[in-house]
Amino acid sequence: MEFLTSNQNQRVKDWKKLQTKKQRTRSNAYIIEGWHLIDEAFKSGKQFKEVMVVDPEDLDDLNFNSEAEVFQITPEIAAHISDTKTPQGIFAVLPLDSYHEDIPDQLTGGWLLLDNVQDPGNLGTIIRTADAAGINGVVLGGSSVDIYNPKLIRSMQGSHFHISLYNGNLNEWILAFKQQQVPVFGTELNEEAKSYKEVGHPEDFALIMGNEGNGMSDETLAQTDQNLYIPMKGNAESLNVAVAAGIVMFQLIKS
Numbered sequence: 001m002e003f004l005t006s007n008q009n010q011r012v013k014d015w016k017k018l019q020t021k022k023q024r025t026r027s028n029a030y031i032i033e034g035w036h037l038i039d040e041a042f043k044s045g046k047q048f049k050e051v052m053v054v055d056p057e058d059l060d061d062l063n064f065n066s067e068a069e070v071f072q073i074t075p076e077i078a079a080h081i082s083d084t085k086t087p088q089g090i091f092a093v094l095p096l097d098s099y100h101e102d103i104p105d106q107l108t109g110g111w112l113l114l115d116n117v118q119d120p121g122n123l124g125t126i127i128r129t130a131d132a133a134g135i136n137g138v139v140l141g142g143s144s145v146d147i148y149n150p151k152l153i154r155s156m157q158g159s160h161f162h163i164s165l166y167n168g169n170l171n172e173w174i175l176a177f178k179q180q181q182v183p184v185f186g187t188e189l190n191e192e193a194k195s196y197k198e199v200g201h202p203e204d205f206a207l208i209m210g211n212e213g214n215g216m217s218d219e220t221l222a223q224t225d226q227n228l229y230i231p232m233k234g235n236a237e238s239l240n241v242a243v244a245a246g247i248v249m250f251q252l253i254k255s
Helices: 010-017 021-027 034-042 057-060 075-081 120-133 150-156 170-179 240-250
Strands: 002-004 031-033 050-053 069-073 089-096 110-115 137-141 163-167 182-187 204-207 226-229
Touching: 002 031, 002 170, 010 031, 010 050, 010 075, 031 034, 031 057, 031 150, 031 240, 034 089, 050 057, 050 075, 069 075, 069 170, 110 120, 110 170, 120 150, 137 170, 163 170, 170 182, 170 204, 182 240, 204 240
Parallel strands: 002 069, 050 069, 110 137, 110 204, 137 163, 182 204, 182 226
Antiparallel strands: 031 089, 050 089
């Protein structure tokens, strides 16, 4: 096990750069931090390229694959490469998944399409909720947050190991759903919108949620088969997008 002590070490510099999308794409890898995420990755059978730990004895309870390089690092290096104020002292570098840009041949079950959702905290909550609800996949469209954004990785709390995440043009995805006769639901309150409780529990569906401030784009909205809304008894003007997505997902996929 190599012991690294300087922030100027090239490996340390490379780990730090993995906080940027450019470097993640260039190196085809990303960094995760903390015991929970690393344990989730391990339980999900993910490949580890490198493991970095302040105290090597902390690894005794985990059995990383033999191909992973393990490095002991100082607390100063941990603080340098961390995206948090209080690093847990353990990190891992994992390869990027290769499927994110491809539309599957079979679009069965429930799907969630996100139209320019830009807040990592909201997006992470949405993906965790989709994971809990049993959604098959989540598509990040437009200028939605990068899948491997460190804040998003932290917010998802490991759900990206359990649910398929895609980047893509929502127009192309909607066309693919329509070609397979899968209903596409929008979320927009207008004269033709139905309560989310009135459409039952379709076996296959796609649900689109819009941007936190502006909702769905007009172009995307025009392609939906039916728009849904959530009736509200109180006086709140609107719901947070993550809360609204959770309510509608659990209703549509209700067994």
